[in-house]
Structures are given as structure tokens and as C-alpha cells.
Amino acid sequence: MAQAIAVREGRILAVGSDADMLALAGPATRRVDAGGRTVIPGLIDSHMHAVRAALSYSTEVNWIGAHTIPEAMQRLREGARARPGQWVVVAGGWTELQFAEKRKPTLAEVMAAVPDQPVWVQMFYSHLLLTPKAQEALALSNASLPAGMALERDAAGAPTGWATASIVNMSALFDKLPRPTYQDNVAGTRQFFTELNRLALTGVVDPGGFSIYPSQYAALLQLWRERQLTLRVAYSLFAQKPGAELAEYRDLTQMLPMGFGDDMLRFNGIGERITIAMYNNNQPDAATREKFLEVARWAAHEHMALTIHWQEDASAPVLLDLFEQVNRETPIAPLRWSIAHLDNASPATLARMKALGVGWTMQDAMYLSGDRIAAQAGPAAAHMPPLVTALRLGVPVGAGTDAHRVASYNPFVALQWMLDGRTVGGRATRGAEETPTREQALRLYTLGSAWFSFDERKRGSLEPGKLADFAVLDRDFFGVPVAEIGGTVSLLTVVGGKPVYAAAPFALQ
Ligand SMILES: [Zn+2]
Known part of the structure; x- marks a missing residue:
């Protein structure tokens, strides 16, 4: 735990008290007052399919953090409006339990949100909803699902509008969608x-x-x-x-x-x-x-x-x-x-x-x-x-x-x-x-x-000589109730000494 950090040429120069760090500053030093906020080393996800997620981030709709089905349907509508005539794709990252309704959206709800464009909604790699327009575009029908896929049925035996799948056949079908440019x-x-x-x-x-x-x-x-x-x-x-x-x-x-x-x-x-x-x-x-x-x-x-x-x-x-x-x-x-x-x-x-x-x-x-x-x-x-x-x-x-x-x-x-x-x-x-x-x-x-x-000597902690990767948080990770940690965002993220993301009050500096 320290009060201040000094950065030079992309690396951490020193960590210590405000007075000691200010003593290192020269006329050209940029000073940022974090306002007493918590600063942590930049986080590193050791297993994220980030390269793949990035390819379609600008063209897919995601339901991450959506709390109700209407909120999810609104995101579909916005996605459809942003890309007229194109596929609307939700490629996972959600579960029905995140919705207040505790269920998956129905085909009717999805079609009401996006009536005129093909829609693909995937839950994990296990469930898939394709609207009739989507089935048409993939030359499929409920009667001709790919091998390994089956119609999901409710307790009364009626089709739910969803299909069940495995990671292999879901991925094979996904590969038939038009690729982002x-x-x-x-x-x-x-x-x-x-x-x-x-x-x-x-x-x-x-x-x-x-x-x-x-x-x-x-x-x-x-x-x-x-x-x-x-x-x-x-x-x-x-x-x-x-x-x-x-x-x-x-x-x-x-x-x-x-x-x-x-x-x-x-x-x-x-x-x-x-x-x-x-x-x-x-x-x-x-x-x-x-x-x-x-x-x-x-x-x-x-x-x-x-x-x-x-x-x-x-x-x-x-x-x-x-x-x-x-x-x-x-x-x-x-x-x-x-x-x-x-x-x-x-x-x-x-x-x-x-x-x-x-x-x-x-x-x-x-x-x-x-x-x-x-x-x-x-x-x-x-x-x-x-x-x-x-x-x-x-x-x-x-x-x-x-x-x-x-x-x-x-x-x-x-x-x-x-x-x-x-x-x-x-x-x-x-x-x-x-x-x-x-x-x-x-x-x-x-x-x-x-x-x-192989980077633990280069990053992952705020120590002299390491790469200056850190984030100023909007709340105190060590002090807030655990239930509030999930809502944390960074207000200023620095990679190699360079700000890569800034929000108020740092955005204006
Ligand atoms: Zn894996």
C-alpha cells in the first residue's frame, strides 16, 4: 500500500509517499491527482478468447449485464437498427438466470424485436434460437436441423422455439454466418x-x-x-x-x-x-x-x-x-x-x-x-x-x-x-x-x-522497474461491500505509462 507512484518512459520509477514522489518530479512531469482513489495494477485475464471476441465486437449484440428480457430485446432492436438488412447475432455470454424473468426469451419476443432481419441467439454452446429469416438464410428448417442438433421441447412436448446443440455443431453452423469484414x-x-x-x-x-x-x-x-x-x-x-x-x-x-x-x-x-x-x-x-x-x-x-x-x-x-x-x-x-x-x-x-x-x-x-x-x-x-x-x-x-x-x-x-x-x-x-x-x-x-x-517480473504489481500498467478505480476495492465490487469501473487506465482509457474527472486532463 502506497500513496503515490512515479512513472518514467513507460515504467514504474518509484512507489512511495506523496512527498517522496513529488521530489522526483521535474518541470516536464505530468502530475495526476488520483484524489485518494484506489490504484491497482492493471488486471490480466489469464484465459480470455479476446482476439475472437474483438473480431465481431462492433457487429454483434451482447446481453452481458442485461437484467431483464425487455432490456435484452432493446439491445436486439438497437443492433438491428445499427445494421439494416444484416444478421443480428448474440453469440453467448449470458444465461436466463440473469434475467428477472428467469427464462430464455421466446421466439415470439425475439421476432417482435427484430421482425425483418435474421437473428441468431446462442446461450453458451448448448442452446440456439434461429428466427425463420435466419433459418431461411442458412437453408434450414425445424425439420432439417444439422446433425447433433435437436428441437428443445417444453414439459408438454411442444417446441420452445429453441434448439439444443453441442459446441462442435454450434461452431460449425456459426461458421456459415456472414463474417464481419x-x-x-x-x-x-x-x-x-x-x-x-x-x-x-x-x-x-x-x-x-x-x-x-x-x-x-x-x-x-x-x-x-x-x-x-x-x-x-x-x-x-x-x-x-x-x-x-x-x-x-x-x-x-x-x-x-x-x-x-x-x-x-x-x-x-x-x-x-x-x-x-x-x-x-x-x-x-x-x-x-x-x-x-x-x-x-x-x-x-x-x-x-x-x-x-x-x-x-x-x-x-x-x-x-x-x-x-x-x-x-x-x-x-x-x-x-x-x-x-x-x-x-x-x-x-x-x-x-x-x-x-x-x-x-x-x-x-x-x-x-x-x-x-x-x-x-x-x-x-x-x-x-x-x-x-x-x-x-x-x-x-x-x-x-x-x-x-x-x-x-x-x-x-x-x-x-x-x-x-x-x-x-x-x-x-x-x-x-x-x-x-x-x-x-x-x-x-x-x-x-x-x-x-512469463511476465510476473515485468508486470502484475506496482514495483520499480516494472511496466507502468495500472488503473484508478471508481471505488475502493478493499473497502466497499463485496456485493459492490462487481460494479467497479476504471476512471483512468494506463498501459506502459500511456493513458488508454479515461473518464471524468480524468478525461478532461
Ligand atoms: Zn476452454
Whole structure:
């Protein structure tokens, strides 16, 4: 805790008392009075699909933070008006439990809001609503849904207007929608990163994702080249070619070694899908494990970081056996491999991760999905995710959201959830023994996340010599009631000593 901070040439020069910092100021020094407000290190989301979210941020409608169905319908109407004749797309990031009505909107409500344009509304990767215009545009009908999709029916057996889907068939269908143009991608990337800056984020670790391909990194690369990025991005390669992942990685990384880039944009290895056959596969057969091992060995040999999507603790030993096998040949601790999700990680799994030097990126999936997950998990939900146990065992832990299809990107919503364990519907699922202190939670969202891109000595805390990434908050993170943390915004966000977002009273300075 300190009173003041001095910044020079993009880095923190000193931290201390007002008097000591003022003594360092020269005639050209710009002085900003934070007015006694709380200043925190810039937040870092260790698992956000930010590059993908950015591509369509200027063309999609989102329901993040909408509290009622009429509010959500109003956003659809505005989205339709902004883009006449075009698709209106809500690509996740919401749940029915956030609405006062505690249900999904009906087809009739959506059609009343947007009668004349095709509408796609997706909830997580499990539910999809397509209006008749949308079905027509995709040459589909209720009678001819793609394989793996089915009409959702109510208790009386009547169709609800929604279809159920899986991540694979939902993503395949999503890929048939008209793509935003390159100009949309550039505009969306600027706007989305500014939106993240408004919420005190100064960095993300990006794990690729479904429906984003190497060619779609062009907007990000353009903004980086023009030195227009306002968010530090460490990104990884997400496997796209079933069965040929190793060849794909080899090809794409020939001139893209691990760590290539700079402090704004850096290549950070492979993941979160390593091989397609192992993705969400809790019972991989011998051939699938062998193929994975081949890729993992190659990654270790190339000094690549590796992050993998893994949901279930019951099958984590399958993965850890493979990691241990690689580790016997090439120690993986220096490579900072990590597992994403794993909300029900057991102490035994965490202990094996600790022994390997493998990190864990933890997200607030349970904020939107906790009611359903807790109903399935029963009393075990009190330990999901095992935040405090992981810290006690010394596992490197990063915080984040997994936005934006399955979660809101708001870090303060995630921080509040880390502290109160309450879902968007208000149900408290996590027990006191897995509830971190405010300081621990903030550390996870800063230094903890920085570890995953090898940056904890460069950023994540306000110490001399580190990059000057910080945010002046509108309220005191350490003092306000926990229930008010989720509403926090930044009034001034600084990346590398440069203001990237400012609101009153700082906007006029
Ligand atoms: Zn994932």
C-alpha cells in the first residue's frame, strides 16, 4: 500500500509517499491527482478468447449485464437498427438466470424485436434460437436441423422455439454466418480492447478458440504494427486440423518461435486445444493418447508453453500421466504448461500439477453456470473451484473469465464471484474454506495471471522497474461491500505509462 507512484518512459520509477514522489518530479512531469482513489495494477485475464471476441465486437449484440428480457430485446432492436438488412447475432455470454424473468426469451419476443432481419441467439454452446429469416438464410428448417442438433421441447412436448446443440455443431453452423469484414475486425478490436481497459484490464492471455483461424489475426497484427494496441496480448495456437495437428504446429511455428513478439503482443505457445481428438475427451484411447504425446513431446522440445482445456478431475490423471511421461524426458516446469478450467480439481490433482510445475487458469464459469453445476455436483460444489487449496499447495494460479461465448469478460464480476461464490442468480455455491481474501483475489488477477505469459517480473504489481500498467478505480476495492465490487469501473487506465482509457474527472486532463 502506497500513496503515490512515479512513472518514467513507460515504467514504474518509484512507489512511495506523496512527498517522496513529488521530489522526483521535474518541470516536464505530468502530475495526476488520483484524489485518494484506489490504484491497482492493471488486471490480466489469464484465459480470455479476446482476439475472437474483438473480431465481431462492433457487429454483434451482447446481453452481458442485461437484467431483464425487455432490456435484452432493446439491445436486439438497437443492433438491428445499427445494421439494416444484416444478421443480428448474440453469440453467448449470458444465461436466463440473469434475467428477472428467469427464462430464455421466446421466439415470439425475439421476432417482435427484430421482425425483418435474421437473428441468431446462442446461450453458451448448448442452446440456439434461429428466427425463420435466419433459418431461411442458412437453408434450414425445424425439420432439417444439422446433425447433433435437436428441437428443445417444453414439459408438454411442444417446441420452445429453441434448439439444443453441442459446441462442435454450434461452431460449425456459426461458421456459415456472414463474417464481419476486415474493417469490422479492426473497429471491433479497437472497441473491445477499450471496453476491457474501461474495466481496468491491461492484459490478456488468449487461448485461441473455435471459429477463429490464423488468417483472422490480421486485424490484431495491424493494430500492433501501428502501435495502436491498448491491451497486452499473449496468444497461443489452437489446433484446427484433425489428426494433422503436429504438422500444423510445425508449419505455423517455423518462423514463430516461442516468446516471439514484444511486450504488447507475444506468441505464447500452443493451446487450449492441443489435439482435436483429446478435446473434451475423458476417455482417450491408446492411439489418441499416443498422438497427443507426440505433440506434447514436440512442444517440450521446442520450448513451447502449452495450455489445455480440461473439465473433469476424474479424468485428469489421464492427462497428468502424459505430462509426467514428457517430463521424464524434458522437464516441463520451465515451460509453464497449464490446465484451464478443471473447476472440480482435487487436492491430489493439484499436488501432481504442483510437482510438475504446471499452472492452473481458473475462471468464473460458475458465475453464469453455477446453479446447474452445483445441482449436479451436490456438496462437492462448496469446493468448486478449489481456489484456496490450490494456493495452499503452491500451484501457480491465474484468474480470468473464458469470455465471451460462455462468460462475461468483466473482471470485477469475476472478482466479486471469487469473494462471495454467488452465481448471477444469487445462489452461493462455494464454501468459506475456498474463499480467498481480497488481496489474494487481486493478486491472482494480476501477478497470478502474469505468470502464464512469463511476465510476473515485468508486470502484475506496482514495483520499480516494472511496466507502468495500472488503473484508478471508481471505488475502493478493499473497502466497499463485496456485493459492490462487481460494479467497479476504471476512471483512468494506463498501459506502459500511456493513458488508454479515461473518464471524468480524468478525461478532461
Ligand atoms: Zn476452454
